[in-house]
Amino acid sequence: MRRKSVTAALSGALMFAAFAGAVHADNNPVDQKWWPSEFGKDDQAGATNYITSKKRAAAAMLVKKGEVATLGMPYHSRTPLFPGRLYSLTIPGGGKPTHDLAWSGDSYRQTFMDELVTAQIGQIGTQFDSLAHPMIKIEGKESKGWKDGNYMYNGQRLEDIGGPYGMKKNGTENVGSFFTRGIIIDLVKLKGGNLPIGYPITLQDYKDALKMAGIKDAEQGDVVLFRTGWNDLWRNNLEKSADQAAADNAMFNSGGPGVSPEVCDHLATRKISMLGADNWGIEPYDFGSKGKWPTPFAGVKEWAYCHMNLSARRGIYLFENLDLKDLGERGPAEFLFSWAPIKLVGATGAPGNPIAAW
Numbered sequence: 001m002r003r004k005s006v007t008a009a010l011s012g013a014l015m016f017a018a019f020a021g022a023v024h025a026d027n028n029p030v031d032q033k034w035w036p037s038e039f040g041k042d043d044q045a046g047a048t049n050y051i052t053s054k055k056r057a058a059a060a061m062l063v064k065k066g067e068v069a070t071l072g073m074p075y076h077s078r079t080p081l082f083p084g085r086l087y088s089l090t091i092p093g094g095g096k097p098t099h100d101l102a103w104s105g106d107s108y109r110q111t112f113m114d115e116l117v118t119a120q121i122g123q124i125g126t127q128f129d130s131l132a133h134p135m136i137k138i139e140g141k142e143s144k145g146w147k148d149g150n151y152m153y154n155g156q157r158l159e160d161i162g163g164p165y166g167m168k169k170n171g172t173e174n175v176g177s178f179f180t181r182g183i184i185i186d187l188v189k190l191k192g193g194n195l196p197i198g199y200p201i202t203l204q205d206y207k208d209a210l211k212m213a214g215i216k217d218a219e220q221g222d223v224v225l226f227r228t229g230w231n232d233l234w235r236n237n238l239e240k241s242a243d244q245a246a247a248d249n250a251m252f253n254s255g256g257p258g259v260s261p262e263v264c265d266h267l268a269t270r271k272i273s274m275l276g277a278d279n280w281g282i283e284p285y286d287f288g289s290k291g292k293w294p295t296p297f298a299g300v301k302e303w304a305y306c307h308m309n310l311s312a313r314r315g316i317y318l319f320e321n322l323d324l325k326d327l328g329e330r331g332p333a334e335f336l337f338s339w340a341p342i343k344l345v346g347a348t349g350a351p352g353n354p355i356a357a358w
Contacts, residue, residue: 027302027305027308027309029136029138029151029308029313030138030141030144030146031144034313034314035153035154035155035313036154036155037153037154037314037315039315041154041155042154043154043315044131044153044154044169044170044171044174045174045175045176045315046131046153046175046311046314046315046316046317047221047271047272047273047274047314047315047316047317048175048176048177048178048273048317049315050220050221050271050272050273051176051177051178051179051180051221051273052221055180055181055220055221056179056180058181059179059180059181059182059336059337060179060336062181062334062335062336062357062358063335063336063357063358064358065358066357067330067331067357067358068355068356068357068358069326069327069330069331069355069356070323070326070353070354070355071126071225071276071322071323071324071327071353071354071355071356072125072126072322072323072351072352072353072354073125073126073231073234073235073321073322073323074125074238075087075089075124075125075126075351076089076237076238077089078234078237078238078240078242078245078249079124079125079234079237080233080234080248080249080252080253080280081124081249081253082123082124082253082280083253085119085120085123085124086118086119086120086124087117087118087119087124087125088117088118088119089115089116089117090115090116090118091113091114091115091116092114092115092116097111097112097113098112098113098114099111099112099114121344121347121349121350121351122172122344122347122348122349122350122351123348123349124351125321125351126319126320126321126322126323126351126352126353127319127320127321127349127350127351127352128172128317128318128319128320128341128349128350128351128352129307129311129317129318129319129320129348129349130170130171130172130174130175130317130341130347130348130349130350131152131153131154131170131174131175131311131312131315131317132152132153132156132167132169132170132171132172132346132347132348133152133307133311133348133349134152134304134307134308134311134312134318135150135151135152135158135312136150136151136152136308136312136313137149137150137151138151147159151312152170152312153170153311153312153313153314153315154169154170154315156169156170163346165346166345166346166347167346167347167348168346171344171345171346171347171348172341172342172343172344172345172346172347172348172349172350173343173344173345173346173347175317175340175341176340177339177340178223178273178274178337178338178339178340178354179336179337179338180221180222180223180273180336180337181219181221181222181223181334181335181336181337182222182223182224182225182334182335182336182337182356183210183213183215183218183222183223183224183225183333183334183335184213184225184226184227184324184327184328184331184333184334184335184356185201185205185206185209185210185224185225185226185227186209186212186213186227186324186328186333187201187205187209187226187227187228187229187257188227188228188229188328189209189212189227189328190205190208190209190212193229194228194229194230194232195228195229195230195257196257197251197254197255197256197257197285197286198255198256198257198284198285198286199228199257199258199284200257200258200259200260200283200284201226201228201257201258201259201260201263201284202260202262202263203260203262203263203266205263206263206266213333213334214333215333215334217270218267218270218272219270219272220270220271220272221271221272221273222270222272222273223272223273223274223275223276223319223337224267224272224274224275224276225275225276225277225319225322225324225327225337226258226259226275226276226277226278226324227277227278227324227325227327227328228256228257228258228277228278228279229278229325230252230256230257230278230279231252231278231279231280231321231323232325233248233249233251233252234248234249234252235323235325237249252280253280253287254286254287255284255285255286255287256279256280256281256284256285257279257284258277258279258281258282258283258284258285259275259277259282259283259284259306260283260284261302261305261306261309264305264306264309264310265309267310267316268309268310268314268316271316272316273316273317274316274317274318274319275306275310275316275317275318275319276318276319276320276322277319277320277322278321278322278323278324278325279320279321280320280321281304281320282306282307282318282320283303283304283305283306283307285303306318319352319354322354327356331356331358332358334358335356335357335358336356336357336358337354337355337356338354338355338356338357339352339353339354339355
């Protein structure tokens with residue numbers, strides 16, 4: 001897997017078993033009132049509301065050296081894709097110019113190239129989840145006043161706002177922008193190597209990483225990024241053989257280390273604007289590698305806990321498959337985080353290449 005092992009105390013099997021057994025009895029979407037949002041019943045922006053003018057000005061002051069790191073992974077034909085998703089970039093015309101237009105003189109023309117991308121563009125590679133992506137499905141609770149359906153941020157029900165050509169509410173065009181303090185929780189540095197599959201980042205890990213970096217806890221409006229080293233598996237896919245890239249992609253898609261419920265709950269209380277990670281799904285996963293784990297994946301309860309309790313309930317955004325290697329190795333623990341999603345009206349997410357500046 002081309003990555004250093006951490007100590008035996010971080011055994012992936014033990015850690016995933018602990019996560020799998022962590023059932024949050026109070027996580028009841030019916031009996032707990034989680035909408036309307038604190039920003040009002042009609043709000044569609046969510047946690048970007050926490051990023052105030054004062055917050056932006058303070059974040060700008062974090063830039064001292066004028067250095068930057070880009071945080072997006074490349075999009076290409078060997079990008080690992082979650083089952084059911086696809087990515088293809090082609091050049092119309094088979095590689096010839098798409099446009100061939102007049103220029104002065106008989107020997108010259110103006111020519112232009114285009115590309116055609118076919119993909120679930122907001123849900124492959126480095127991917128940002130809008131508030132139209134995660135939903136809590138509720139059935140058989142009419143006695144408590146709930147219609148059957150799939151509920152997203154601010155109580156919007158898919159059955160009321162969905163359609164084949166985009167969402168009528170909570171689409172990516174409503175997000176706004178992120179220009180705020182960012183912090184990196186560098187578990188690779190903390191543990192001395194990349195985390196193993198299924199490892200849940202604990203609240204103690206989070207606190208230890210803050211202490212190691214000498215920075216204070218997340219504050220309202222911050223972007224918090226978790227470096228696990230997991231996407232080192234496909235970082236250099238274009239330089240590998242096709243068979244090796246496919247094998248590494250299969251390993252990457254089989255799970256990964258991630259953020260535990262207790263950390264997501266803590267960050268919810270801090271009212272951050274976004275949580276990001278260098279894995280494909282934020283939370284820790286292992287898809288049951290040949291009976292190795294004591295609990296099969298289908299039996300793991302609340303496996304998308306952070307998706308449901310940060311995004312669907314509170315409007316806090318998630319950013320997956322970020323490239324945090326350069327930032328972790330070269331940058332500081334706190335920095336200016338700057339990015340805005342393209343305004344795909346009615347979309348459930350967006351691709352992206354954020355910038356960390358310091």
